[in-house]
Amino acid sequence: MRLRRSAERTRLDDEVSLRAAYDEHAGELFAFAERSLGERALAEEAVRETFLRAWRSAARLDAGEAVLRTWLLAICRNVVIEHACSRRTARVADGTALERLLTGLQVEEALRRLSPDHRAVLVELHVLARPPAAVAAELRIPAGTVRNRTYYALRALRLALEEMGWEA
Amino acid sequence: MGGMNGCRDIQPLLGMYALGRLTEREMTALQAHLDGCPLCRIEAAELRGVAEALVHADPERVEYRPEPPPWLRKSVFDRIDGARRRTRRRAAALGLAGLTAAAAAVTAFFLLGAPAAPDGPDTPTVAYSAGGVRASATLTPRPWGTALHLSVSGLTPGQNYTVWLERPDGRRTPAGSFTAQGSTRLVMDLSSGMKPHNATALGLSVSGGGPPILRAPIPRP
Ligand SMILES: [Zn+2]
Numbered sequence: 001m002r003l004r005r006s007a008e009r010t011r012l013d014d015e016v017s018l019r020a021a022y023d024e025h026a027g028e029l030f031a032f033a034e035r036s037l038g039e040r041a042l043a044e045e046a047v048r049e050t051f052l053r054a055w056r057s058a059a060r061l062d063a064g065e066a067v068l069r070t071w072l073l074a075i076c077r078n079v080v081i082e083h084a085c086s087r088r089t090a091r092v093a094d095g096t097a098l099e100r101l102l103t104g105l106q107v108e109e110a111l112r113r114l115s116p117d118h119r120a121v122l123v124e125l126h127v128l129a130r131p132p133a134a135v136a137a138e139l140r141i142p143a144g145t146v147r148n149r150t151y152y153a154l155r156a157l158r159l160a161l162e163e164m165g166w167e168a
Numbered sequence: 169m170g171g172m173n174g175c176r177d178i179q180p181l182l183g184m185y186a187l188g189r190l191t192e193r194e195m196t197a198l199q200a201h202l203d204g205c206p207l208c209r210i211e212a213a214e215l216r217g218v219a220e221a222l223v224h225a226d227p228e229r230v231e232y233r234p235e236p237p238p239w240l241r242k243s244v245f246d247r248i249d250g251a252r253r254r255t256r257r258r259a260a261a262l263g264l265a266g267l268t269a270a271a272a273a274v275t276a277f278f279l280l281g282a283p284a285a286p287d288g289p290d291t292p293t294v295a296y297s298a299g300g301v302r303a304s305a306t307l308t309p310r311p312w313g314t315a316l317h318l319s320v321s322g323l324t325p326g327q328n329y330t331v332w333l334e335r336p337d338g339r340r341t342p343a344g345s346f347t348a349q350g351s352t353r354l355v356m357d358l359s360s361g362m363k364p365h366n367a368t369a370l371g372l373s374v375s376g377g378g379p380p381i382l383r384a385p386i387p388r389p
Binding site for chain 2: 015018019022023026027030031034035040043044047048051052055056057100101103104105106107108111112119122123125126127128132147148149150151152153154155157158161
């Protein structure tokens with residue numbers, strides 16, 4: 001009987017971890033699914049399927065947050081690919097497009113974790129490809145500050161990506 | 169470092185360098201430093217990698233991220249509850265109801281390698297530990313089915329055991345049998361005609377019948 005109780009506790013702990021994993025990562029998984037499948041209803045289904053598979057494989061959810069996040073994203077990516085293959089509504093035409101989207105969404109997640117100053121300088125300069133002088137004028141800072149801020153912003157972005165489990 | 173340009177002076181240029189925005193004069197100064205400074209070379213390469221990923225970001229998506237509806241959480245766990253009930257019913261149908269302590273321990277498995285199996289996604293690793301029995305197995309796809317590398321300890325000496333793979337519908341295909349010798353660890357290579365992707369669980373029973381000594385689901389990342 002002692003064994004039986006401990007077996008049940010193992011299951012309960014898994015369930016608690018899975019609910020914590022949902023609270024922490026469902027938003028990002030949903031955003032990824034919605035952006036690749038193009039429909040909220042399909043994204044909802046993809047998130048349900050992702051957590052069902054996570055529960056089925058009963059992986060050790062006490063692994064580090066970064067590992068857990070990467071693992072859930074990998075499951076969700078497979079689910080999205082399966083959906084995309086069977087539906088014409090998907091926005092992602094092929095695997096390369098999906099990988100690019102996945103990279104983009106992860107970088108966006110990392111950008112959200114930066115300070116507004118750091119985020120602004122990277123978006124203006126690199127994503128929107130504005131000239132440094134225009135960025136300096138837009139942000140009302142000297143050109144030298146744009147240069148320094150870019151350096152520290154890129155370092156902060158690298159750190160944020162690393163914390164998310166990113167491997168360059 | 170020649171004294172003229174130390175790392176501290178040159179580092180701020182690395183950001184613009186990574187984004188490909190240095191002027192020709194700045195580029196010459198930076199290049200001269202990088203040629204003699206391995207540490208700054210490493211940082212330059214790292215920031216380049218980040219900058220390459222950055223071009224895939226969409227500024228509008230940074231501002232707005234679609235959020236799941238609040239009811240989705242309940243719907244996710246309702247589905248898991250449903251799957252759990254179905255699993256229980258199937259276990260009952262297989263004769264696992266009225267569990268002995270040993271059979272109850274079957275649910276107390278640990279799966280390793282689900283986030284990243286050491287040999288890649290095609291070779292799931294299953295590890296199990298309960299009631300004194302410890303086992304781990306690697307499943308490798310082969311043209312004819314599955315090669316199974318099994319390591320197990322804690323079995324009853326002299327007892328004959330059968331190893332099997334289970335299909336999604338619950339049917340089991342034997343992958344071989346062996347007699348436990350002593351209480352030391354046994355390592356063996358077995359094979360099954362079932363392809364690894366068709367196998368949902370791996371288990372071990374006493375030959376001739378009885379509830380499984382262990383049954384571990386195969387992780388499917
Ligand atoms: Zn240096």
